[in-house]
Amino acid sequence: MNSSTSDNPKIILRKGIQNDLLEMLELFRTTIDEVCKKDYTLQQLEAWKSGAENEERWMDVMTSQYVLIAESANQIVGFCTLDQGNYIDLFFVHKDYQQQGIASRLYNTIEKEALQYHEKRLTADVSKTARPFFEKVGFQVVQEQTVDVKGITLTNYKMEKNLIS
Structure with a gap:
């Protein structure tokens, strides 16, 4: 059961812009x-x-990271950010859009972005919830x-993937 075969064609991926920030924060919290x-x-x-209250951090995300947005009917349904070309910083998919292949599409695009910069590995600090996907x-x-x-205190996992370019 490969989720990438069930990709919703109505989902578009695009680069994030400053105006996405409020909707991203809401998606993060929910x-x-x-x-x-x-x-x-x-x-x-x-x-x-x-963490949504740290405006400085989120402004830094928007200006210094590669921000990828998944959108459906003008609503953000997921986002992922890549910091310094090799660190997946933020990765969230809307609760109503889980198990629809959106995370896979976001991830595949982020990995391609990292490979363009000749990165050898991707790293992430991953929640218990996201660990199975990663x-x-x-x-x-x-x-x-x-x-x-x-x-x-919260438990999470330092994870990494070696990239084959």
Whole structure:
């Protein structure tokens, strides 16, 4: 059951622009709330979502990272960002658009972008929720990590994938 064969043709991928930021932040918060709730406590979800309040960080994402948007009917249904050509920083798909091949399309485009810069490997810090997807596309866990967000600890995984160019 390869999700890339069920790609929704109504989904378009495009580069993100500054005007996407508010919708991206909303998607970030709601995805954490709805999609990640099975893997994290309410306290952990609230701490994680608080990252949306860091305006400086998000402005930096928009100006210094490769931002890829998945859009359907003028609504952002997913996004992924690539920092310094080899680090997947943010990767979120709308709760109503899970299991439709959107993450695979975003990932494949991001990997192509990294290969254009002759990167040898991709890395990411991946949530418990996203780990199965990253493993499916060839990433391996380098180490389990405990991160502190506003005094709350969360588990995630340092993952990487060697790229064959």
